[in-house]
Amino acid sequence: MLFRLFVLFVTFPLIELMLLLMIGQRIGMGATLAVILLTGILGVFLARTQGLKALARYQEAIQQGKIPHEAIIDSLLILVAGVLLVIPSFLADGLGVLLLLPPVRALIRGYLKQSIQEKITVAQHDLGRPTKRGPQVDTASPVITVEAEVVETSTDRPHRDRP
Numbered sequence: 001m002l003f004r005l006f007v008l009f010v011t012f013p014l015i016e017l018m019l020l021l022m023i024g025q026r027i028g029m030g031a032t033l034a035v036i037l038l039t040g041i042l043g044v045f046l047a048r049t050q051g052l053k054a055l056a057r058y059q060e061a062i063q064q065g066k067i068p069h070e071a072i073i074d075s076l077l078i079l080v081a082g083v084l085l086v087i088p089s090f091l092a093d094g095l096g097v098l099l100l101l102p103p104v105r106a107l108i109r110g111y112l113k114q115s116i117q118e119k120i121t122v123a124q125h126d127l128g129r130p131t132k133r134g135p136q137v138d139t140a141s142p143v144i145t146v147e148a149e150v151v152e153t154s155t156d157r158p159h160r161d162r163p
Helices: 002-027 029-063 069-086 090-100 102-119
Strands: none
Touching (some): 002 029, 002 090, 029 090, 090 102
């Protein structure tokens, strides 16, 4: 994992520098800076609008009594996209724009959901029937088992209303 991060932090700036030089030679330095500035502004706008849509989906899921896991993952991906678009970088801008596209987000969301489900066991019930994932719980028994210790009984303390 550490090696992957090292490769990422070394190759990303090298690729970005190469892109910056190539695009700067083709369209000029002023135009290159203008494109970087415009993509940053556009990124903030798109991240805001997409983020508000994700928030609306989150609130809708909550109102329907559903778990808003898809809206939460979308919101995180939109946040990452917004950060990538604000970074003055052609490569980061390209990745940020891709993350703002709903089909790309759906693909990444599916991968993340599968990865999370493999790592986390969720215990939930659907109309009294245990779901496929999580421990099996006996829902037919109305008994709740509690471990407790008696600290004081009613005969141990004096009654205030009696002399």
